[in-house]
Amino acid sequence: MRIGFIGLGNVGGKLAGSLLRNGFDLTVRDLNEQTVRAFIERGANFGESPKQMVESSDLVITCLPSPAVSAAVMEDQDGILAGMSAGKIWAEMSTTSEAEVIRLGGKVQNLEGEPLDCPVSGGCHRAATGNISIFVGGERSTFDKMLPVLKVLGVASCTQESLVLPLCLRFLQII
Template sequence: MHIGFIGLGNVGGKLAGSILRNGYDLTVLDLDPGLMDQFVASGANRGQSPRQLTQVCDIVITCLPSPAACSTVVEGHDGILEGMGPGKIWAEMSTTDSNETRRLAELVIARGGEAIECPVSGGCHRAATGNISIFAGCTRGTFEKALPLLTVLGRRVLHTGEIGSASVLKVVTNYLATANLVSLAEALVTCKAAGMDLNTSYEAIRISSGNSFVHETESQVILNGSRDISFTMDLVAKDIGLFQSIAEAHDVPLELSPLLNKLFADAIGRYGPRELSPNIIRRLEEATGLLVRAPGFPPEMSDDEPEEAGYEVVPKRDDDIVSGIREATGR
């Protein structure tokens, strides 16, 4: 199977690395020729255009920073659609707008191809080791065709339903992570202001009901001072903005989400769109005159779990519960 990968940024480069590391024939494409050079030096092929890459590959993956960028790559001049046809799959791994993903998927299917949206969740450090989680929205038939590759790219793979469903759930999870990040920033600054030892504070949160994935990753780089989680404020603003739009489209009167959007808009105005997202804490550091740092924490996260074969995560259903009761009782 020949895989094409378009978009070799923070996440995309690590996902493409998993493909190459596992022995697939890989062709890459990015606006930055230096990123392509690194992959070509490791054995990948250099793509010439989205059209050419699609023509020579069985599955074409896009991992791009915005819905607009993806639309250009798919339907622009020399785009994916011009090389699409029967037997080919377009896999969208960006965090993007569900309506735009559906629209582009329909264009791909009209050309005889298949489409799957498969955004990832779990941090860049897990993307690098193939231990990240993947949400997959598509028909069941397309999912089963793509599953062998998806289990190389990630450890836990969840079929979320039709095209569009994975984008919605990805935005939901990114919104939750953002809410957690902001609350952790408040907690750590408050601990500092109250005279708590921050190393002890970190452990208190980690072993308690206040613990979370975000605490075990982003709190560490906050306390180190690097704030480097390979994610920037403009990307957070995009994701939580998409979440707000979904809620508004379904008449959900949110209260916390508008505040988060306001906080990040203010932070972007102060520090710029490419500021690292954990530096949302700078707003409180500056307001209090406190510096939230502690020794012994890493400047960036690495995945210390060994790479494992991926598998499909199957949601629980009522039938599963009934079957479990019958098996346990013999009735």
Template sequence: MQVGFIGLGNVGGQLAGSLLRNGLDVMVRDLDDALMATFKEKGALVAGSPKELAAACDVVITCLPSPAVCSHVMEADDGVIAGIKADAVWLEMSTTDEAEIRRIAEKVQAKGALAVDCPVSGGCHRAGTGNISIFAGCERSAFDKVLPILTTMGRRVIHTGPLGSASKLKIITNYLCSVHLLALSEALTSAQVMGLDMNVTYEAIKASSGNSFVHETESQVILNGSRDISFTLDLVSKDVGLFDEVAKRHGLPLELAPLVVDIFKDGQARYGDREFSPNIIRRLEDACGVKVLGKGFPAQMVDDEPEEPGYEVKIPFRSDY
């Protein structure tokens, strides 16, 4: 089976690396020739276009930075849809708009191929070790077909329901992550201004009801000073914006979401699109005239768990089957 992977960025490159590391035949495509050359050295084939890749592969995976980029890669004259084979599978692993997923999926299905939205969650450091979580939205029969590939790239795989459901859950979880990051920015800055020891503060939060995955990861790179979580303000703004838009389409009168969108847009305006997302704390550091730092924290997160075989997470009492 030939697997094609389009988009070798911070997350995509790690996922494609897991496929190669586990012995699958992989073909790659990216706008960065240097990235493709790196994968070629590791044994991957290189495609000249998304169409060429799709024509050669049984499974086509896209992991791209925005809905607009994904739509172009799929629908251009030299795009995936122009080359995809009947009975092939398209796995969309980007964080994107579920309505756009379903629109493009209709074109993929018209070519006789299957479509699955399967975004990932857990951070780049876990993508690199094959321990990331994966959501998959599709018919159960399609899920069973792609499960062996998904468990090669990730550890915990959840069938979320029909096409589009995975993307809805992904933007919900990314929204929560972003809210936690803003709350931690306020909490850590407050601790600094109040004169608390920041190492003690970190451990106290970790041991308390205020703990979260975001605290255990992003607080560490905040306190190191690197703020390097391999994720940037423009991507957070995109994700929380997607959540806010989908919520509005459903008529939800949300209160926090519009504020979160505005805060991250303000961070972009102040510090630039490509500033690391944990540096949203700079808005408070600058206002208070402090630098929130601890001692001995890592500059980047490293997944110290050994790579383990992936598996489907079984959901008790689910209502859809």
């Protein structure tokens, strides 16, 4: 599976590192050029734009710091939505809101893509060891396709067959 990973911050960098260590074909993008360079030196590819990343990947994971940043990465002219097509998976692991997951996930579905809401809990130390908790909301068939990736990142549960997870799980992501 070809994976694009956008957002290599405190948690995202650890999660992307697990994918790289486990031999996944990984393309990365982040505003911090030094962080991106370190991933490229370890074998990752550089993502020219979110659009290019979704076009050349089976799965794109976003792990971003706010709803506004997620919206920009998704909706800018060269954003994920510009390259989204049938069968592509978008997994949202960002610190975001329920309303944004519904809104952006709906746009992905309108383009025949497959969105998953994947809030995480456990912090950087658990992300670094592939031991973070991942609560997945979305279609079970999409969860099953992504399961080999999720197993490398942590302990995943498909908590419901709907895109939006209960508010308590989003709260766990924040604390």
